[in-house]
Amino acid sequence: MWNRLLRILFYIVVVGYACLTLGPFLWSIYTTFKTTPDINRLWVPLSDLTIANYVHIILSDQYPFARWFLNSIVVAVIVTVGNLVFNSMAGYALARIDFPGRTVLFVTILAVMMVPGQVILVPMYILLSNLDWINSYAGLTVPFLVQSFGIFLMRQFFLSVPRELEEAAFLDGLSRWGTFWRIVMPLAKPALAAQTIFIFMGNWNSFMWPNLLASTDDMYTLPVGLNTLYGEYDAFWNSILAGAMFMTVPVIIVFILFQRHFIKGISTTGIK
């Protein structure tokens, strides 16, 4: 009797919370198919729904939405690739190669992980404006090509890889560089996958920096553009939410596809 009641209660909580997390998404998606006069009507019959908002947001003359989408993709891809290459190289050296200053470097990397990003907001802005990189792709990508957390993650991973394989390759005459690319990197696929998801999503969703660095609307990334859409066209919730779906749905698809890596990546790196 008690067990049965508990079980019912359990499933009420399980399903209830899923409704809470999915509800806002579903309601927003529903709204993106409504015409403007219908936005605030709770129930709109299926026959009155339209895809006009999606067409409008992509083709609009008022704002370059397609460009924002492209900017987001370009910036996120460049930053992700840079991080995968540079963080792995450094992580490998810190795990495997003895060189003077290695410990100092590693301790420095650990130390800067504690510094919140907001501390460098002002100096970075000054630096980038001296380099004339404000409102440019260089400004949106170059400072973010390396991430201390990613280096730390890769180092931990390489420490767990058995050394014998590399030793054999090395004795066979493969250079350090060759060993790294042909032996070590292929082994690192799980760590690279987790890092890809992390960095791509972090950059895709990032707001504070692009909002500061992009000053004309042709350089906006999606979050920055979406924020100005809400600021300027408040009444057109159907279009604004369609924009929000454009930046959410690709992430959701990637997330569902890589769900296993993603959760594993978070759980291992979260603890460490």
Added chain:
Amino acid sequence: MDMDHPRKPQPAPLSRMQPPSPGKKTRWTSDPVMGYLFTLPVIASLSVFLIGPILYAFYLSFQQFTFLNPDLSQFVGWDNYMRLLQDERFHTALKNTSFYSLGVVPVQVSIALLLALIVNSRIRGKTFFRVAYFLPTVTSTVAVSVMFLFLFKRDGLVNALLSFFGVEGRSWMLDIDFALPSIMLMAVWTTVGQFMVIYLAGLQDIPSDLYEAAEVDGAGPFRQFWHITLPLLKPTTFFIVVMSIIGTFQVFDQMYVISKGEGGPLDSTLTVVLYLYNVAFKDFEMGYASAIAFFLFAVILVLTLVQRRFFGEETRM
């Protein structure tokens, strides 16, 4: 270490290959040139875009500096830090941020634990629920803010649902008393999934024979939770609480989007980082902004050190 590896290079198998030069073994591990080449991009990037700026920010925090006219900058000693003590708007921002943190952290941690217990149990459709619970975490803060603005507006869904229960609706995000609590609700909704996953990892580290033994001793699910799960999750909980406090102290995006950068209505959603941002890029008082940044750094540093101490060796070399 070497004892565990009986297949460490022995002279015999090596003879088949190139005659090993005496320096071979050391060249394999010790290779300064390669070490520097591999770490060069990282050293360059971290020095230029992180360490340099950190040091410069520290220097700036003792200057009166405006970006608009750098030549007028002057050394003012501890003035910027002293100013923090008297700045009413900074106090409001700090009060709002602390209130936000105190409200969000406990709720977030309890819900995360509850959800982790749920998705770790034998329920049907486990993957579906994991994805559903985690979805808000992967969504951009800006997209989430826009969605919640829509849900919480005067004629939005939340008020429509509340009217079923006879509760009078309001413009939640424009109300002095409700704007910050509404954002707190949103913050819990967005970030719980991330902590749920960390708890999930913690739960899976608990050896199952402990539960088996407890079952043999006749302990029911509640006593098992109280005497095994909760104590063994203590380090995880501590980690999550610290991460949650650090995260809440850095909150910015949501407030910026919802209050259109102002922290309104009447500073009710002004947080430390939003204030810092406005001081730096609206008032252009960049020295003072840097002092605010170092205040924030001090808070986070203390929390991180406390947490590192708790975790001990795990993050050491």
